[in-house]
Amino acid sequence: MNIKDLMQFGKKNPLLKREEDNPYAVLRRDIDSLFDNFLRGVDTEFFGSGSGVFTPKADVRENDKELRVTIELPGMDEKDIDLSLSGDMLTIRGEKKEEQEDKGKDYFRLERSYGSFSRTIPLPVEVESGKIDAYFKKGVLTITLPKSVKAISETKKIEVKVG
Amino acid sequence: MADTTMEIEKKVTATPQQGERTRERKVYSPGADIIERTSDILVLADIPGADERSVDISLEKNVLTIYANVETTIPDNQRLIIMEYGLGDYQRAFTLTDEVDKERIQATVKNGVLRLLLPKADGMKTKKIEVKAEA
Numbered sequence: 001m002n003i004k005d006l007m008q009f010g011k012k013n014p015l016l017k018r019e020e021d022n023p024y025a026v027l028r029r030d031i032d033s034l035f036d037n038f039l040r041g042v043d044t045e046f047f048g049s050g051s052g053v054f055t056p057k058a059d060v061r062e063n064d065k066e067l068r069v070t071i072e073l074p075g076m077d078e079k080d081i082d083l084s085l086s087g088d089m090l091t092i093r094g095e096k097k098e099e100q101e102d103k104g105k106d107y108f109r110l111e112r113s114y115g116s117f118s119r120t121i122p123l124p125v126e127v128e129s130g131k132i133d134a135y136f137k138k139g140v141l142t143i144t145l146p147k148s149v150k151a152i153s154e155t156k157k158i159e160v161k162v163g
Numbered sequence: 164m165a166d167t168t169m170e171i172e173k174k175v176t177a178t179p180q181q182g183e184r185t186r187e188r189k190v191y192s193p194g195a196d197i198i199e200r201t202s203d204i205l206v207l208a209d210i211p212g213a214d215e216r217s218v219d220i221s222l223e224k225n226v227l228t229i230y231a232n233v234e235t236t237i238p239d240n241q242r243l244i245i246m247e248y249g250l251g252d253y254q255r256a257f258t259l260t261d262e263v264d265k266e267r268i269q270a271t272v273k274n275g276v277l278r279l280l281l282p283k284a285d286g287m288k289t290k291k292i293e294v295k296a297e298a
Contacts, residue, residue: 060243061241061242062241062242072212073211075274110196124244138213139275
C-alpha cells in the first residue's frame, strides 16, 4: 500500500471549494446563527416588557383597511382598562386586583398573575385616531384601528412580470 | 411580589385523556389558582376567549375535567403580524378528594375567568349500617 493513499484527507480536491462542503465551516455557521437568533430574541422583544408586574399577551392582525389588536386580560373589568394613543404608539394600562374575600384562606396553587401592567404597542401604519373602537368581551380586549386614508393610498401592489 | 415580573405563558396541555380530537387545534392548560377557604375550595382558572356557553365541566369518579372552547372568528382575511398568544381551547383536569361535596359544585364564568366553587362535605359523614338479626 502506498503511503499516499492514507493521506487522502490532506489532498486538495479542486472541486471542494464551496463552504457548504466543508463540515467545519457548516458547523461554524450553524453555531453563529444559533447565537444570532438567540440574541435577536433578547434585544428585539417587540413591545418591550413594559413596567408592569405582569405582561399580558397581545396578537396584532391587519387587513387592507384596519389593524386589529387583541389582548388577553382574563379577570379584568372594562373600567379598569385604560387605553390611549399618542402618535403611533398605542398604550394599554390597567390593574388586575386580587380577589379579597374572607379570611382564613390557604393557597394551594397560584398560577395566575395579578398587579398592574402597561404595554405600548408601536403601530406599523398611520391610523384614524377618531375612529378607534375597543371592546372587552370574555376576558379579551379587542381594539380595531382603521388605517388612515393616506396609509391605504400609500400601499402599492407591485406586479411581478414574467421576464 | 411587586418587583417580580410575571409572564403569562400559555402551556400546551399534555395528550388529552379523552381520546382523539375531532378538530385540529391547539389546547392549552389554563393557569389556575386554588384557594382553600373555611367552608369550600375555590378554583380560579384563566380562560380568556371562552364564556359560560363554551365551557364544559365533567366529573368522572374523582376527576373533574374542564374544557373550554374558544371561538376563533377572524374577520375579513386578516393577516397575523404579531402573535404572542396562541388561539386554542383549554383543558385541565383536577383530582378531587372525598373532602369535596361533589353534588354541590358550582361554576361561573366572568370576564374570561372560570370560578369553580367546591364546597366541603359536612364533616366526613360515616354511614351507619344497621345490623339486623337474621330471620
